[in-house]
Structures are given as structure tokens and as C-alpha cells.
Amino acid sequence: MKAIILFGHGARDIRWREPFDCLASLWQEQHPGTPVQLAFLEMMRPSLEEAVASLSAKGATDLTVVPVFFGQGGHLRNDFPVILKECRGKFPSLRLSATPAVGEDLAVLQAIIDFGARAL
Template sequence: MKAIILFGHGARDPRWREPFDRLATLWRAQHLGTPVEVAFLEMMQPSLEEAVASLAGSGATQVTVVPVFFGQGGHLRNDFPVLLDDCREKFPQIALSATPAVGEDLAVLQAIIDFSAKAL
């Protein structure tokens, strides 16, 4: 079974996670057969490891991690690969992969332009 993790930075303010929860809700409504979890690098739960464990417990065998970051900064270049490799070691039965940061996708950038244009 395939599954997805929406991976964000995390923040001290608990309201910061609300868009991630909305993304997960939208995913569930549009992709009924593919489980989704949110996970955070720091300051919030669940961690990447906890999200992978949850999906593994639900029978997932392939998990794609989608970094919901604007770009490939230090966290995604340095910290994230270590976390992903740790999860690969702890969950060898799961095929773990990751996409680039969502902010590097042209469609995402265009959505931001469209959003901005509506503000004029």
C-alpha cells in the first residue's frame, strides 16, 4: 500500500500546523485509498519517524515524503536526509522516497503568482 507524508518544519505556535492539517484533510477527500500523515522536523509532533511508524502500522509498504518547504535550504539539504536514512534503517520493510521541496515546483510557484494577482 502506498502512503504519503506531508513534512514541514514545525513551530512553537500550535496554530502554525493548521495549513498542514488542512492539506491532509484535502488529500484524504481527494485520494481515499492513499493514507496521509503530517510530520515535522522540530518543535511539533509527530516526527518523521512517528509518522512512518503510524503508516507502517496501517500496512503501508511505500511511503513518499513531500517536504512542504518553499526551497531546499539547510534543513532539507542536511537534516532531512539524516532523518530519512534513520527511518530507512528502522523500517526496512518500507520503501521510503522523497520529493523535492514543494516550492521548487513550477505549478506551486504559479499558484502563488495567481493568488498574488487576485490581491491586486
Template sequence: MNLNAKAIVLFGHGARDARWREPFDRLAALWQAQHPQTRVELAFLELMQPSLAEAIASLADSGASKIVVVPVFFGQGGHLRNDFPVLLDACKQQFPDVALSATPAVGEDEAVLQAIVDFSARAL
């Protein structure tokens, strides 16, 4: 498998206010700058585009055969426990030639929590 066959989807909730998306755009740009060999797409659960299926379709159309979805949520709430698995399963059926997987919510990671502690400590 060549490196271009791997891709990441950064998956957020979505919001009515377009400004809410700005940190996600910066996150995707940081990813792409640090990992230029691996494509990244944003996707949103609701209220914003692209949807998860649209982002996966874009990556698959560009040759991605392994895609990891990273939920950029603070915790494993109802959306990630109930809605997300249904969406991911539907995408697995829609894109059978793509190996789709997902990580836990980013807020479940100790390094992410430590980054928040460090950020908070700098505010003192």
C-alpha cells in the first residue's frame, strides 16, 4: 500500500455559526502541513458540510483505501455512542473497498487532556 492510500477524516459535530468551524479548518491545515503524504478531510455530524459519507467518498475517489475517522469530540456522548456507529456502518457498506476504522473521541486521550491542563496552567 502506498502512503497516499491512507487518509484521515477529522469528524466534528457541526454548528449553525460558520465561525465554529475555524478551529477545525486550522486543525486540518496543521495535519496536512505536518503529514503532507496523508490526505485529510473534515466531516460533520450535522449542520455543516461535508457529511461523513461525503468526506469518505472524496478520499476514496482520490485513491484512499484505508481511512481512519478521528472524532474531534471531548467525550463519548450520545452522538458518538449512538449516531456515529450507525453512520460509520453505513459508510462501510457504501464503500466496501475502503478499510474504515475510527478512534475514540480525542478528549479520551491522556495527551489531549494534558494539553488542556498545560493550556489552563499558562492562563494563571
């Protein structure tokens, strides 16, 4: 079974995660056959490892991690690959892949342009 993990930075303020919860809900509504789990780099739970474990327990074997970051900063270039490698080591029977940061996708950038244009 395929599943998706939406991976964000995390923050001290619990309200920061509200758009991520909304994003996960929208995913589940639009893709009910593909489980979704949030995961955070720091300050919030679940961690990436916890999200992988949760989805694995539900029968997922092919997980795609989508970094919900605007760009490839130090966390994605340095921290994320280490965490992903650790997860692959702890869950060798799973296929774990990752996409580039969402902010590097032209469609995402265009959606931001369209949002700004609507504000004019």
C-alpha cells in the first residue's frame, strides 16, 4: 500500500501546524485510498520515524515523503537526508522515497503568484 508523509519544520506555537492539518485533511478527502500522515523535523510530533512507524503499522509499504518547505535550506540539505537514511535503516522492508521541497515546484510557485494577484 502506498502512503504519503507531509514533512514540515515544526514550531513552538501549536497554531503554526493548522495549515498542515488542513493540508492533510484535504489530501485524505481527495485521495481516500492513500493514507496521509504529518511529520515534523523538530518541536512537534510526530517525528518522521514516528510517522513511518504509524503508516507501516497500518500496512503501508511504499511511502513518499513530501517536504513542505519553501526551498532547500540547511535542514533539507543536511538534516533531512540523515533522518531519512535512519528511517530506511530502521524500516528496511519499506520503500521510502522523497520529493524535492514543495516550493521548488513551478505549479506551487504559480499558485503563490495567483494568490498575490487575487489580493490586488
